[in-house]
Amino acid sequence: MQAFTVHRGIAAPLDRANVDTDAIIPKQYLKSIKRTGFGPNAFDDWRYLDPGEPDADNSGRRPNPDFVLNQPPFDRATILLARKNFGCGSSREHAVWALDDFGFRAVIAPSFADIFFNNSFKNGLLPVVLKENEVDELFRRVRAEPGLEIEVDLQSQQVRVPGGPVFRFEVDSDRRRRLLEGLDDIALTLQHADKIRAYEALRQQEAPWLMSG
Amino acid sequence: MSGQTLYDKLWQEHIVHEEPDGTTLLYIDRHLVHEVTSPQAFEGLRLAGRKPWRAASVLAVPDHNVPTANRDSGIADPVSRTQVETLEHNVAEYGLNFFPMRDLRQGIVHVIGPEQGATLPGTTVVCGDSHTSTHGALGALAFGIGTSEVEHVLATQCLWQKKSKSMLVRVEGELGPGVTAKDVVLAIIGEIGTAGGTGFAIEFGGSAIRSLSIEGRMTICNMAIEAGARAGMVAVDEKTIEYVRGRPQAPAGERFDQAAAAWRELVSDPDARFDRIVELDASAIEPQVSWGTSPEMVVPVSGKVPDPAQEQDPVRAEGMRRALAYMGLEPGTPITAIRPDKVFIGSCTNSRIEDLRAAAAVVRGRRKADNIKLAMVVPGSGLVKQQAEAEGLDRVFLDAGFEWREPGCSMCLAMNADRLEPGERCASTSNRNFEGRQGQGGRTHLVSPALAAAAAVAGHFVEPAQLEG
Ligand code: SF4
Numbered sequence: 001m002q003a004f005t006v007h008r009g010i011a012a013p014l015d016r017a018n019v020d021t022d023a024i025i026p027k028q029y030l031k032s033i034k035r036t037g038f039g040p041n042a043f044d045d046w047r048y049l050d051p052g053e054p055d056a057d058n059s060g061r062r063p064n065p066d067f068v069l070n071q072p073p074f075d076r077a078t079i080l081l082a083r084k085n086f087g088c089g090s091s092r093e094h095a096v097w098a099l100d101d102f103g104f105r106a107v108i109a110p111s112f113a114d115i116f117f118n119n120s121f122k123n124g125l126l127p128v129v130l131k132e133n134e135v136d137e138l139f140r141r142v143r144a145e146p147g148l149e150i151e152v153d154l155q156s157q158q159v160r161v162p163g164g165p166v167f168r169f170e171v172d173s174d175r176r177r178r179l180l181e182g183l184d185d186i187a188l189t190l191q192h193a194d195k196i197r198a199y200e201a202l203r204q205q206e207a208p209w210l211m212s213g
Numbered sequence: 214m215s216g217q218t219l220y221d222k223l224w225q226e227h228i229v230h231e232e233p234d235g236t237t238l239l240y241i242d243r244h245l246v247h248e249v250t251s252p253q254a255f256e257g258l259r260l261a262g263r264k265p266w267r268a269a270s271v272l273a274v275p276d277h278n279v280p281t282a283n284r285d286s287g288i289a290d291p292v293s294r295t296q297v298e299t300l301e302h303n304v305a306e307y308g309l310n311f312f313p314m315r316d317l318r319q320g321i322v323h324v325i326g327p328e329q330g331a332t333l334p335g336t337t338v339v340c341g342d343s344h345t346s347t348h349g350a351l352g353a354l355a356f357g358i359g360t361s362e363v364e365h366v367l368a369t370q371c372l373w374q375k376k377s378k379s380m381l382v383r384v385e386g387e388l389g390p391g392v393t394a395k396d397v398v399l400a401i402i403g404e405i406g407t408a409g410g411t412g413f414a415i416e417f418g419g420s421a422i423r424s425l426s427i428e429g430r431m432t433i434c435n436m437a438i439e440a441g442a443r444a445g446m447v448a449v450d451e452k453t454i455e456y457v458r459g460r461p462q463a464p465a466g467e468r469f470d471q472a473a474a475a476w477r478e479l480v481s482d483p484d485a486r487f488d489r490i491v492e493l494d495a496s497a498i499e500p501q502v503s504w505g506t507s508p509e510m511v512v513p514v515s516g517k518v519p520d521p522a523q524e525q526d527p528v529r530a531e532g533m534r535r536a537l538a539y540m541g542l543e544p545g546t547p548i549t550a551i552r553p554d555k556v557f558i559g560s561c562t563n564s565r566i567e568d569l570r571a572a573a574a575v576v577r578g579r580r581k582a583d584n585i586k587l588a589m590v591v592p593g594s595g596l597v598k599q600q601a602e603a604e605g606l607d608r609v610f611l612d613a614g615f616e617w618r619e620p621g622c623s624m625c626l627a628m629n630a631d632r633l634e635p636g637e638r639c640a641s642t643s644n645r646n647f648e649g650r651q652g653q654g655g656r657t658h659l660v661s662p663a664l665a666a667a668a669a670v671a672g673h674f675v676e677p678a679q680l681e682g
Contacts, residue, residue, distance in 0.1 A: 017532055018407060018507050022647045027628045031278065031292040033252035033299050035360075045649045054292050083528060085408040085441065089647060090626075091343040092250065093359035111408060114443045115343055119359035172375065174236040185361070186261070189369040192230050192238055196266075196371060199229045199240055209464035209472045210242050210336060 002124030003182030007105045008151045009078030012068055013142050019082055020089035021116060025098040029054050038094055039101030043069060069102075073147040081138055082109040086127075087116025096123045106152045108159065110135050121175050122185065126154060134159075134167045154180060216482025218379050219448050220414045223354035223479070227337050229371055239374045241366050242336035245322045246273040246309070248300040249628070250341030254364035255303040264307065266370040271309040272331045275300055276321045277628045279314050281591050281618035293629065320594025320620040323347040323561035327431065328594055330460025334449045334476040339366055344561050344644065346437040349446035350430035351453055352479040354414075356443040377443065378412055378488040381481075383419035386495035391678055393571065394429035395563060395642065395661035397421065397493075398436040399501035403511040405491055410442030413489065416481060417447050421495035427456040428567040435562045436644050439508040448480040502548050502674050503646050503659040505536035510646070512548060514664065514676055520544035539648055540656050541636065548674050551658070552584055553640040555633060556669040557651070558662055559591030559618075560625035563642035566600050568662040572642075573606040575666035575677045581614040582672030588615040589631070591623040615669065627652045640668040 029041045031054050040058040047069060049062040063070045069077065080099065086109040087095060096119045099107065106126040120127045130138070141161055142148055151160040154176060159167045178185065204211045217225070230238040251273075258264070265271065278293035288294040297314065304311040312319045318329065323344055326332040332348040338355035339345060341363040348355035362372055382401055402409075415437050422430065430447045437445025447453075454473050457463045464472045499513035510533070512519065521533035521544065537544065542551070558564070558572050569592060581588045590610050592598035598620055601607060607617045624631040625643040627650070633639055635654025642665050643650075646657040660668065667677040 015531075016535075017528055020645075020647045022626075022645070022650050026649055026653070027626050030249050030628065031290075031296050033256070033296055035253045035256075045653060051653055085411065088407060088441065089343065089645060091341055091345075091357040091359055093253075093341075093361060096359070111411060113408075113441060114411060115357055115359060119361065122359065122361035172236070173234050174232055174373075185373065186263070186365055186368045189238065189365065189371055189373070192371075193369075195230050195238070196240070196369065200267075200370075203240075207335070207472070207475065209468050210333070 001122065001182050001184065004105065004124050004126050004154050004179045006151065006153045006155060007078065008149050009105065010073055010076055010147055011079040011081050011108070011138065011142050011150045012074035012077035013139050014068055014080055014082045015139065017083035018085045018088055021087055021092050021095040022089055024087070024095040025092065030092055030094050035097055036101060038098035039103070042098040042102040043067070078103050078105050079150055079152060080104050080107045081135065081142060082107060083135070084110045086112050088113035091115045093119045093123070096120050096125050100125050108135065108138065121179055124179065124182065126152060126179065128152060128159060128169050130159065130167050130169055137165065215486045216484040218481040218485040218487060219352065219416055219446055219479055220354070220379050221485070223335065223337070224376055226335065227354070235375060237374050237376065238371045239337065240371055241339050242270060243326070243331055243338040244271045244366050245326050245331070245338065245340035245345070246271055246363070247277060247322045247340070247342065248275045248296045249277045250360050251303065251363055252296065252299045253360050254341070254367060257364040258367055263368045265309070265367045268308050270370065272326065272329070273300060273304045273309050274312045274319055274322055274325060275314055277622045277626065279621040280629055281621050281623045281631055284315060284619050289630070317595040317599065320597065321561045321564065321622055323435065324565060324593030324597065327351060328460070328596060330457060330463030333457060333463060334453055334479050339372065343438045344435050346443065346445045347431050347435040347561055349434040349437070349444055350427055351457065352446060352449035352476065354444060354446065357438065377414040380410060380413040380415045380442070380489045380491065381487040382415055382417050382491045382493070384417070384421040384493045384495050385419040386421055388421055388424070388495045388498065391663060391676060392498055392500060393661040393663060394425050394432040396498055396501045397495070398433045399503065399508065399511045399659060400498045401493060402436065402440045402508050403501070404493065405440055407439060407507050407509045408441045410437060410440035413442050414444040414446070415440065415442040417445060422447060423450060426567055427452055428565045431565070432562055436508070439644055449476045500661060500664055500676055502664065504540065504542060504548070505533065506539055506646055506648050507536070508644065508646060508659060510536060511659070514548050514674055516548055518542050518544055518546040518548070550673060552638070552673045553658065553668055554584070554586050554637045555639045556585055556588040556665050557624045557639055557641040557643065558589070558665050559593070559623050560643035561593065562644045563662050564591060564593030564597065566597050568642065569597070569601045569606050572662040572666040573609040575663050575680070576613045576615065576670060577609050579613055579670045579680070581669045584672045585669050588669040589618055589624065590615055591618045592620050594620050624651050626650060640665045640674065
């Protein structure tokens with residue numbers, strides 16, 4: 001997995017609450033059996049005026065000029081700023097893959113939906129929870145100075161805006177460590193293989209109906 | 214010390230290892246797999262040279278992409294076909310339990326798990342699908358996971374988890390006539406909001422929940438995710454045990470009795486403490502209709518489309534305005550004046566036999582209104598379809614001008630050929646009314662099967678009891 005320590009980049013203001021994973025990557029693109037290539041279709045319904053199809057070339061499509069990620073310099077953004085309950089809806093990890101493929105390294109919002117939050121960590125995309133008023137402040141700053149580069153620092157758990165302010169964020173220690181080091185989850189778990197086997201042996205005795213199917 | 218919640222008990226039972234910060238390696242009993250969220254997981258497994266830890270724990274089925282008509286000619290869309298074929302190759306390579314598209318037992322993954330007895334009380338159940346919460350209706354700890362976690366469960370039979378907070382949603386009293394499980398869960402989401410359950414595992418309790426069938430409880434738990442909760446669950450009672458008895462993958466004979474004795478313990482202790490308790494009065498719940506693009510945007514069918522000008526919170530008001538523009542609705546419009554173009558009865562929320570019976574009871578002897586371009590019924594599984602046909606429900610629908618289809622997700626998310634055209638309005642028994650969910654530009658109103666059926670007959674939303682003739 002891609003490690004995350006510090007990232008500095010342009011933050012794009014996506015001023016919506018409840019941005020769902022259907023919006024982040026519409027279902028027709030979920031038919032892919034790959035992990036990559038979703039970037040051009042991230043936010044597809046909002047980003048283009050004409051409908052898209054999987055595996056089609058997007059270069060001839062009509063971009064929606066009103067959508068923030070089509071407006072320079074936000075088309076080069078690597079940090080996404082959003083409102084509460086970001087990533088709600090389906091469990092599709094394709095949503096994270098699409099944001100990653102677009103070039104995002106971090107998403108900042110007052111709250112995230114649970115599964116999206118988890119999926120992000122597995123792919124080195126850092127979801128940062130800040131307080132509502134702090135997110136408000138970031139929206140104000142980014143709108144006042146488009147192209148403003150923000151720094152997201154997982155090491156020190158800070159979001160820094162040039163010339164202030166600095167916001168601290170919380171992150172689970174175990175997740176932080178895995179992300180900082182870019183560790184392979186499965187390899188780590190398999191270090192506990194003996195414990196898993198011991199657990200199974202116990203279950204076989206106590207609840208044999210579970211181990212048969 | 215206070216007692217344990219059902220969630221505490223399920224969690225406790227599945228701990229393999231715990232880190233000092235509480236991060237827990239949790240054992241997974243059942244892993245349900247479908248074609249959309251699994252290809253990259255199998256690919257990862259293959260690239261790392263790993264094998265499934267316990268192949269017998271997996272049940273795989275194609276559901277999202279499968280056509281609901283003309284199955285004999287296969288899947289027309291080549292991209293969909295590749296995805297389903299990829300699943301077929303993967304299950305063959307690793308020797309996993311699989312119901313192919315033409316198997317009578319094929320259906321929506323969340324319908325067939327309980328139907329087959331693959332989901333049992335006291336189990337942990339995961340699937341690369343957010344509506345895995347459905348299975349909690351049987352007193353299981355069930356939640357959706359992403360593809361990386363699908364790979365992780367395949368490889369290790371475990372997941373790293375942090376325990377959620379616990380919430381009890383208690384619905385006491387008697388439900389009014391014509392008020393169904395779907396109305397209860399929509400009312401709950403309307404009350405706590407789509408992020409109200411974030412960070413919580415929700416137990417649904419109270420006399421109104423206990424009075425529901427297991428199918429009804431599945432409808433409620435199915436939409437726990439729409440309230441932001443990862444898991445929803447209902448305590449085990451005799452209905453649960455009777456539901457499980459005799460299912461193909463359930464224990465039998467003496468082993469069943471042994472299991473049932475253990476399952477009866479799967480209730481929250483009387484003195485258990487919850488982090489949050491939400492109470493609803495069952496008798497105050499009316500049949501619900503969603504008006505916007507988030508499941509919390511619901512009102513009773515007797516109500517009106519709300520006015521953003523009355524909303525204090527500016528972010529919310531803006532969200533309402535955007536939703537109204539997308540839905541093509543004016544504030545103050547009576548819900549009964551809204552006229553759908555299509556009606557969809559199906560999805561893992563409402564495609565079980567009880568749902569089809571409820572819809573058929575409304576439709577029987579009537580006809581679909583002329584403004585309804587398409588009314589389709591998509592059973593949740595081949596076995597549900599067979600049962601419905603044995604009861605003659607297919608005739609009821611066909612005689613009324615409805616279409617009777619093959620099982621799958623269908624127009625719940627429109628990954629197959631079933632979809633709305635831009636601007637079309639749909640009365641749908643599914644669970645998500647997000648923009649574009651049922652087709653780009655499509656407008657979804659979430660309702661119960663009875664209300665969907667009534668809308669098909671009347672041509673507008675209406676309480677079934679008020680239908681003429
Ligand atoms: S029916 Fe709809 S919600 Fe349920 S699994 Fe299928 S697509 Fe998901």
